[in-house]
Amino acid sequence: MKHYGFFRSSAAFRLRIALNLKGVAAEHVLVNFAKQEQFGDSYKSVNPQARVPSLLLDDGTVLIQSLAIIEWLDETHPNPPLLPKDAKGRARVRGLANLIACDIHPLNNISILNYLRDKLQVPEPARNEWYRHWIAQGFDALEALLADSKDTGKFCQGDAPGIADICLVPQVFNAQRYECPLGGYPTLMRVFDACMKLPAFDTAQPMKQPEAAFIK
Numbered sequence: 001m002k003h004y005g006f007f008r009s010s011a012a013f014r015l016r017i018a019l020n021l022k023g024v025a026a027e028h029v030l031v032n033f034a035k036q037e038q039f040g041d042s043y044k045s046v047n048p049q050a051r052v053p054s055l056l057l058d059d060g061t062v063l064i065q066s067l068a069i070i071e072w073l074d075e076t077h078p079n080p081p082l083l084p085k086d087a088k089g090r091a092r093v094r095g096l097a098n099l100i101a102c103d104i105h106p107l108n109n110i111s112i113l114n115y116l117r118d119k120l121q122v123p124e125p126a127r128n129e130w131y132r133h134w135i136a137q138g139f140d141a142l143e144a145l146l147a148d149s150k151d152t153g154k155f156c157q158g159d160a161p162g163i164a165d166i167c168l169v170p171q172v173f174n175a176q177r178y179e180c181p182l183g184g185y186p187t188l189m190r191v192f193d194a195c196m197k198l199p200a201f202d203t204a205q206p207m208k209q210p211e212a213a214f215i216k
């Protein structure tokens, strides 16, 4: 199996965490955003969307979209489970995960930020304001959802990490990178801290990836 990713990509970070939690080894193939390799013919022949992550299976199948890949991983490697056994629990976890993956992350993706900069001529302070706005709006909701639910435990759902935590941690890394104020999110940050104590999350973080040594 080959995992195409980039150390700063939060969607690739999600997949790294999931692979670690499952104990599944995949060869890391660097798609170097600093060299725009996501747009090159070589990578676009793997994933025409020019986004990471992608997972190339041994039979030649390519899977795209982090949450679809993670659910495939969960179905094919059931232990430890990343989704609850009950339908209501699964819907809650997917709701939390999608809040991040569908409603926060896409607005702050590199191609959106570059479009604001290059096509719309938005200056850096306003781009940063944009970034922080969408994080704050999403995290306000996430904090309320986590703080008000008896289903929240040590992690987003109960006392074992799952798909919501896998989305939460990379998003907090992004927020920290853009110096978003995080003091108003005690429950969210408590879950983040619990995740980061686990080697599966810790070793997946951007600065612990091999390319962090030579790419800014």
Ligand SMILES: N[C@@H](CCC(=O)N[C@@H](CS)C(=O)NCC(=O)O)C(=O)O
Pocket: 008, 009, 010, 011, 012, 038, 050, 051, 052, 053, 064, 065, 066, 067, 101, 109, 110, 111, 112
């Ligand atoms: N919904 C996709 C998002 C993938 C995505 O947008 N990845 C970003 C990095 S986090 C990317 O490849 N960006 C390249 C670009 O915007 O040029 C997923 O969950 O896999």
